[in-house]
Amino acid sequence: MIALSIAAGERRDRSTTPAVGASGVSDSAVNLREFSPVSDLEANLEPFSKLRWSVDGLIPAIIQDADGGDVLMMAWMDRAALVRTLETGLTHFYSRSRRSSWKKGETSGHVQRVESIRIDCDGDVLLVKARQTGGACHEGYRSCFFRELDPSGRLSVVAERVFVPETVYSAKDANSGE
Amino acid sequence: MIALSIAAGERRDRSTTPAVGASGVSDSAVNLREFSPVSDLEANLEPFSKLRWSVDGLIPAIIQDADGGDVLMMAWMDRAALVRTLETGLTHFYSRSRRSSWKKGETSGHVQRVESIRIDCDGDVLLVKARQTGGACHEGYRSCFFRELDPSGRLSVVAERVFVPETVYSAKDANSGE
Numbered sequence: 573m574i575a576l577s578i579a580a581g582e583r584r585d586r587s588t589t590p591a592v593g594a595s596g597v598s599d600s601a602v603n604l605r606e607f608s609p610v611s612d613l614e615a616n617l618e619p620f621s622k623l624r625w626s627v628d629g630l631i632p633a634i635i636q637d638a639d640g641g642d643v644l645m646m647a648w649m650d651r652a653a654l655v656r657t658l659e660t661g662l663t664h665f666y667s668r669s670r671r672s673s674w675k676k677g678e679t680s681g682h683v684q685r686v687e688s689i690r691i692d693c694d695g696d697v698l699l700v701k702a703r704q705t706g707g708a709c710h711e712g713y714r715s716c717f718f719r720e721l722d723p724s725g726r727l728s729v730v731a732e733r734v735f736v737p738e739t740v741y742s743a744k745d746a747n748s749g750e
Numbered sequence: 751m752i753a754l755s756i757a758a759g760e761r762r763d764r765s766t767t768p769a770v771g772a773s774g775v776s777d778s779a780v781n782l783r784e785f786s787p788v789s790d791l792e793a794n795l796e797p798f799s800k801l802r803w804s805v806d807g808l809i810p811a812i813i814q815d816a817d818g819g820d821v822l823m824m825a826w827m828d829r830a831a832l833v834r835t836l837e838t839g840l841t842h843f844y845s846r847s848r849r850s851s852w853k854k855g856e857t858s859g860h861v862q863r864v865e866s867i868r869i870d871c872d873g874d875v876l877l878v879k880a881r882q883t884g885g886a887c888h889e890g891y892r893s894c895f896f897r898e899l900d901p902s903g904r905l906s907v908v909a910e911r912v913f914v915p916e917t918v919y920s921a922k923d924a925n926s927g928e
Contacts, residue, residue, distance in 0.1 A: 622905060634812055634821055641819030643812055646875045658903065690895035691905065693887050697824045699895040709871050717868035717877040725836065727800060727869065 620651070624696040630666055633698040635708065637715070638687040644708035645716040647676075649698065661686050663702060680740045682706035707734045710741060798829070802874040808844055811876040813886065815893070816865040822886035823894040825854075827876065839864050841880060858918045860884035885912045888919060 625631050630648040637644050649657065650666040653673040657664045663676045663684040677683030684702035691698060709716040711733075718731035803809050808826040815822050825843040827835065831851040834842040841854045841862040855861030862880035869876060887894040890911035898908045 632810060632824065634824060636821055643814055643821065643877050645870065646810065646812060646824075658899070689899040690908070691897050691899070692823065692894040693889050693891070693896070694894070697894075699821050711871050713871070716870040716872070716875075718871070719869050721836070721867040721869070730868070 620654075622691065622695045624694060625651070626696075631696060631698055633663070633665070633700050635663060635684060635704075636699060636701050638701045638703050642715050643717060644684075644702075644704055644714070649673075654698075657686060657700070658689075663700060676708075677705065679742075680706065680710075682708065682735075682740070684708070706740075710737060712737045712740075800869065800873045802872060803829070804874075809874060809876055811841070811843070811878050813841060813862060813882075814877060814879050816879045816881050820893050821895060822862075822880075822882055822892070827851075832876075835864060835878070836867070841878060854886075855883065857920075858884065858888075860886065860913075860918070862886070884918075888915060890915045890918075 623631055629650050631654070632646055633649045633654075634646050635644045636642070647665040648668075649664070650673060653664040653666050656673060656675070660675075663686060664673050665676060666672070667674050675683070682705050684700075684704050687701045687703060689698060689700050704714070707714045709718065711718070712735050713731050714734045715731065718729055719727045720730045722728050801809055807828050809828075809832070810824055811827045811832075812824050813822045814820070826846075827842070828844040828851060831842040831844050834851060834853070838853075841864060842851050843854060844850070845852050853861070860883050862878075862882050865879040865881060867876060867878050882892070885892045887896065889896070890913050891909050892912045893909065896907055896909035897905045900906050
């Protein structure tokens, strides 16, 4: 839908380094394995220097379903989570309660395979298109956005569960969304 | 795509108060005019009590294009901006620099007509589906997410401008996105 238009000076040889999320390439994992290892990513500061992290060193990441386009969730990444996401092709986030990065789907198996990562104009929000296994929401829904405000200002559930949380999470991690 | 499933106890009489974003209803403005006035919204605390605002009294709002599903932008709302959004059916946000709410499109005319508002499982993120006039991005793009990380970690512009910023914004507000 969005025309490919690479700015002058930023054009690269696509024949050797295919764009992540390039249309017509269905196996995103293959693409992402072509990402440089962490050390090179760290050395190549361009994307990181363009990002504006919060005072806590975090950046919000919107996760959009590559299948259908539904917005699945929003979570926060620290630098380590972003590097791990780039390195593995699977989303990682930062847990404020545990003060460390965690892999989405670690417990549930409901991982998110990254297809592309975009950055907004201000460099302070990430948009990650990903292929979601199972459901993104720890409450059992495909998307965390399963409630809608109706005209009176009340909330209604507008989705159906795709899994039963109790069968996926133990009581310990029922609220972690892992 | 998402099946309508209203939880028991939350079902309302849809014949008199059609759901915002109900499929088959194309004129969202009509729906939104049926939102209760601010005073009633303030009195009906359900949605507000379910929201978890930041320590600054803000909540992130993801704006998704109701036409096509592209994620257009993310911005922050304070309580006043959310109330104004519900009241008018047009998105309003909070400006940290000016410390006040502002209407998206005030300067540019590139308003966003709200079709539906969803809340995530934790109640700390809003997802607003809206019909965008012109472009959401103050840099002239339809979406603020017009740059993509390629496999080497470099950024590439992957969209084309839909308007020329200089013809829409004065120098004064070129960075405000209004």
